[in-house]
Amino acid sequence: MEGSFELTLQIAIAVLAGISAQVVAEYLKVPSIIFLLLFGILLGPDGLSLLHPHHLGMGLEVIVALSVAIILFEGGLNLSWRDLGRVSGSLRNLVTIGTLITLIGGGMAAHWLAEFPWSIAFLYASLVVVTGPTVISPLLKHVEVDRRVATLLEGEGVLIDPVGAILAVVVLNTILNSNATPVEIFSGLLMRLGIGAAIGAASGWLLGLCLKRASFLSEDLKNLVVLAGVWSLFCLAQMSRSESGLMATVIAGMVVRASSLPEERLLRRFKGQLTVLCVSVLFILLAADLSIASIFALGWGSVLTVLALMFVVRPIAIAVCTINSGLNWRHKLFLAWVAPRGIVAASVASLFAILLTQQGINGGDAIKALVFLTIVITVFVGGLTARWVASWLKITSSEATGAVIVGCNPLSRLIARLFQESGESVxxxxxxxxxxxxxxxxxxxxxxxxxxxxxxxxxxxxHSMGTFMALTSNGEVNLVLAQRAVEEFQPPRVLAVFPSNSQSGATNKAKVNQAFIEQLSIKTWNQYLNDGQVKLGTTILKEPGLELQQAHLQTLIRAGELLPLLVKRDRSLQVVKATEEWLCGDEIIYLLYDPRPQLLKRLSGETPSSRLALEKLPKVEEVPVVVTVSETALENIAEPVKS
Incomplete structure (x- = not known):
């Protein structure tokens, strides 16, 4: 009874510590693995001695295997074939050529700098060819880099995990069976990858088909069916060929994603929650099982090995694998900088340390310590500086420019011309x-x-534009279009003109901003443009008198006489949001309603289709107003007036 309670207590402590680490990391907006490692070491034998993973015995290996299966399936489920298609060449190179470069470079560094024997050095290198999707995904949520870069990092993290794990098994088998020929080694690698891919594809297709046909199942039960299916196909692949289960789970996740299940969003949320739980428990247990003394015993040569892996081997791999990719040097530098190792490297290294010890081969504990040192350094350096590096390189999604505008009415065309005049794609x-x-x-x-x-x-x-805006004459349609864009592409800025009381699809409504002003009548302003009853102007908000100028703007907006269109802030042109807060230095581009009768315009020689003059806002006392927008934006926007 006491023994069972001890095991229960160990699991309870691991879960509590893991979720606590996730909460702290979420609050501080940093990768959770940082606190998972710290909490695990703190609770382990070298810390407070509350957590002793070795008490779990073989149960630890079972937890590791089943948890990694869920993690990799969830990673495959989050991969979009459409996104992968845009970086397919570079991704293929990273998973193949990049793996080979890391294996050779990492092995040489471990042998020459850490003074490992060649066999142990290459076993270490095979373990660290992987990058951790469980680290990269949360990191990219906080950093939000260019979509192509994010897709490449996520795809690499998910696809290279099974490849790296299988490669590590092949290298280990070569060490244990020194008589193996190169042909046997290579064929073993291909056999595991092939069997895993075949079982994963077939199982994923069958699982997707069952979920589509089984309409009698509740959504909650379908999630559990998927969980049972994932563990079943993992065990089937493992029985067919050891370590092929990792590839099977990744491919199955990608196939299920491609099946376009109606409940896909709920399924991904459920699997995401399971992944967070598995990662939390695994990292706590593995970190608690780590000996701090073994890390310090490695010496400075091991630190230099990790630094060589980060700042020499990784940049070379990125440079070679992204040739003719269309990525610029900023993208490539960020890809080279961010390559944190994660749970697969840690779990496989822990298992290998046990196997090598059982076979009487020295170096198992040293490999495990060096792998964890690699995880710590790559996560701390890459994870804590990724946001700063992305901002410095100007590749964050918030830096993206250009716009995709749905609707070709006069107002849409005017905004498109303004974007064009600013040198942005539209x-x-x-x-x-x-x-x-x-x-x-x-x-x-x-x-x-x-x-x-x-x-x-x-x-x-x-995928490369900074703004998506739905600007048709139907507000409900605009909201649906904007929500669909959020689900499919997640643009940095999504705007639409829709009624404030709209009840359409509340799921992503919070991510869609109302454009311009609340309760905008697009038809009215399009008619103003058609009739030539508007003037295009701009004003720069300055001190002193900023509050008076803001108040005057709001007065004209509420009166329906002024429509703010764009705001230029920090040299960035953005569509005005209904909730926009004006700041000092903002340059606001607007339309001003000019209700002069058409007859007076004709008598004065003006026509609605003529080039409309700029109009500045009526001056607030002692508040300077600057007019700078080109007049050409309104050319040809107005339609000829029918007599």
């Missing part, structure tokens, strides 16, 4: 042939199609 999408022809006549890139088609959005370049 693309319009509409189903109306006549509206598309007008946009094309103004030299605006346009797609005549539905914005609900993800392939059209992809072709329009939404």
């Amino acid at each position: 693309v319009l999408i509409d189903t109306d042939p006549e509206a598309c022809q007008k946009a094309a006549a103004e030299n605006l890139p346009v797609f005549q199609s539905s914005a609900l088609d993800p392939e059209v959005l992809e072709e329009a370049g939404v």
